[in-house]
Amino acid sequence: MGYTRDELIQIGERFDTNAQLDWSEQIVRAVRQDLARLKSRGISEKTLTDIETARDEVKKLNFMQQREKREAMPIATARREAFQAAFDWREEVKGLAEAVFDSEPTCSTRFRTGVKTSRSLPKLVTELGLLLATVRQHRSALEGWESARA
Numbered sequence: 001m002g003y004t005r006d007e008l009i010q011i012g013e014r015f016d017t018n019a020q021l022d023w024s025e026q027i028v029r030a031v032r033q034d035l036a037r038l039k040s041r042g043i044s045e046k047t048l049t050d051i052e053t054a055r056d057e058v059k060k061l062n063f064m065q066q067r068e069k070r071e072a073m074p075i076a077t078a079r080r081e082a083f084q085a086a087f088d089w090r091e092e093v094k095g096l097a098e099a100v101f102d103s104e105p106t107c108s109t110r111f112r113t114g115v116k117t118s119r120s121l122p123k124l125v126t127e128l129g130l131l132l133a134t135v136r137q138h139r140s141a142l143e144g145w146e147s148a149r150a
Contacts, residue, residue: 017062
């Protein structure tokens with residue numbers, strides 16, 4: 001019986017690092033209690049020591065990753081806010097261009113960059129660059145519309 005990709009992803013979400021560390025600790029404890037019988041199957045004290053060493057390394061790495069996430073959170077928050085501001089600006093410019101150039105389809109199409117929604121920084125920068133160039137080219141029409149609206 002095989003698993004689908006979605007099923008494997010769900011299984012992985014259920015078994016985070018801490019859950020697996022707890023599970024492996026229980027296994028090592030149970031093996032230690034029954035070590036005399038399990039020696040005949042090739043499990044030795046050295047094997048258990050190696051497993052505990054590996055568990056300790058995983059704990060250290062897990063702790064370091066969680067600490068890095070906490071330290072990086074202000075950067076991630078600032079990045080999300082910058083992306084959101086850029087997307088909001090893009091939508092505002094597109095809406096303004098749609099209102100101003102409604103009767104001029106050739107100008108209106110220049111404000112449609114083709115990217116519907118993207119969280120890709122290079123695509124967003126490219127799209128904003130195209131919008132800025134178009135806004136600069138039609139600056140007088142846009143300024144006239146804004147002053148007439150106010």
